[in-house]
């Protein structure tokens with residue numbers, strides 16, 4: 434079924450850990466994969482072939498899970514424009530704004546690294562912050578932030594970019610980076626940039642996916658080319674201590690698949706070498722558990738298919754990539770549904786499955802009859818999606834969650850019913 438058994442392509446010499454320089458071991462190998470962005474204009478692979486080896490290693494010393502040979506950020510982010518922050522349901526934003534208000538005066542000089550379309554900067558401005566700037570590599574979302582009245586430097590957070598921004602805006606009291614940290618291959622370079630941006634006791638606010646949640650659930654939805662490093666609380670604390678940051682506040686949220694929020698402060702004194710974090714036990718059998726789950730899901734889809742239930746994915750985001758392409762479930766799926774107009778009418782990279790507006794899918798595949806919907810959206814958005822599916826599809830409808838951290842095994846055993854599950 435998978436002639437490119439990825440483990441066979443393992444190079445002889447594993448790369449040292451990017452956090453601590455320690456020895457690494459293979460964690461998960463999904464073989465050659467297409468980048469999850471851009472979406473395809475046609476259902477066939479575009480030219481040139483941009484597939485890359487999606488292999489992850491785990492450090493034996495510090496437990497950090499990482500892509501040893503990541504794609505260059507230059508190939509990914511300047512043209513990225515599918516995922517606008519304003520589009521997302523972000524229930525944690527209010528908490529974040531309150532935290533920064535509590536910990537920084539309203540005239541503090543703030544910069545958001547990776548400010549996307551300026552959604553968070555706008556929330557800070559609404560809360561009364563008056564000195565706000567951003568750095569954003571995307572030529573699609575950056576101008577949207579600029580259109581909201583913010584000074585946004587186009588490009589990556591490099592020491593040179595930081596120097597230019599500081600010359601104009603002065604040193605910053607606080608840098609925020611939400612969903613940025615795990616995307617950075619060159620972490621020392623990022624901290625060097627922060628050294629230039631921040632005052633000696635400047636603060637750093639981070640929001641990152643909590644990989645311990647994915648580890649516990651053997652959930653591969655965070656495995657795609659953009660996330661080059663997967664942090665748990667322990668590895669995040671380790672690297673912050675290594676670069677001289679003291680954690681002031683740490684908070685976890687269950688939304689977006691599990692999040693860690695950290696506010697830290699630069700320490701004026703050189704740091705002591707931090708102790709190595711404990712290695713999570715769930716690292717060892719993650720790959721096997723993830724493959725087992727995907728195998729059982731595939732069997733379930735075949736069983737439904739044989740009884741006349743076509744299956745659809747609801748959610749054509751990057752979090753669908755591992756199941757569709759990495760574990761090869763795409764041939765068992767009819768189409769992907771997504772509410773994001775920028776994705777509709779396009780084709781998912783790798784498998785080439787069509788992405789449709791839910792209304793268009795109801796028209797094309799019929800509103801009646803039996804249909805199975807796999808919910809590839811954040812758990813907190815599922816109920817809203819189920820209601821939407823029920824409104825659009827009048828026949829027999831079953832929905833099952835396929836993203837963590839919800840109980841996917843329970844969903845697998847018995848998909849939640851839509852309108853009528855009699856006899857099934």
Ligand SMILES: [Zn+2]
Nearest residue numbers: 450453492495
């Ligand atoms: Zn390490």
